[in-house]
Amino acid sequence: MAKDSDILDKIGRRSGMTVPENYFADFASRMEAKLPEHKATQPGKVLHRNVWQQCRPYIYMAAMFSGIWLMMWIFNDISDRSNNSDISGNPVLAGVIGSDRFYDYYPMDDIDEYELIEDMYDDGVTLADFKL
Numbered sequence: 004m005a006k007d008s009d010i011l012d013k014i015g016r017r018s019g020m021t022v023p024e025n026y027f028a029d030f031a032s033r034m035e036a037k038l039p040e041h042k043a044t045q046p047g048k049v050l051h052r053n054v055w056q057q058c059r060p061y062i063y064m065a066a067m068f069s070g071i072w073l074m075m076w077i078f079n080d081i082s083d084r085s086n087n088s089d090i091s092g093n094p095v096l097a098g099v100i101g102s103d104r105f106y107d108y109y110p111m112d113d114i115d116e117y118e119l120i121e122d123m124y125d126d127g128v129t130l131a132d133f134k135l
Contacts, residue, residue: 044050099105
């Protein structure tokens with residue numbers, strides 16, 4: 004038995020979507036009849052706008068440029084923080100951390116003694132270095 008490969012021949016070419024005859028021939032005239040009348044303005048007549056309508060484009064533009072300035076300022080501030088992670092760039096912070104009072108008032112309780120001893124051994128410090 005021979006297979007028929009053209010499926011459209013089996014079901015036909017009609018899709019079922021049809022419009023009445025000559026529907027689009029007088030469509031524009033029927034649409035115009037259904038629309039309400041539009042009063043056209045006289046050419047050359049200037050419409051008066053209130054103060055808000057006159058200032059609105061400038062206020063929107065100022066808000067846009069303010070937003071762009073703020074966004075650039077924030078990105079610059081974030082990039083400065085990542086670049087200035089070195090303590091030598093901040094003499095006040097270096098002075099505070101260098102003083103003994105800092106360690107007296109701000110104890111570091113989250114340091115595990117075992118990890119501290121392991122770090123010391125990794126750095127080469129042994130018990131022979133200490134006099135007991």
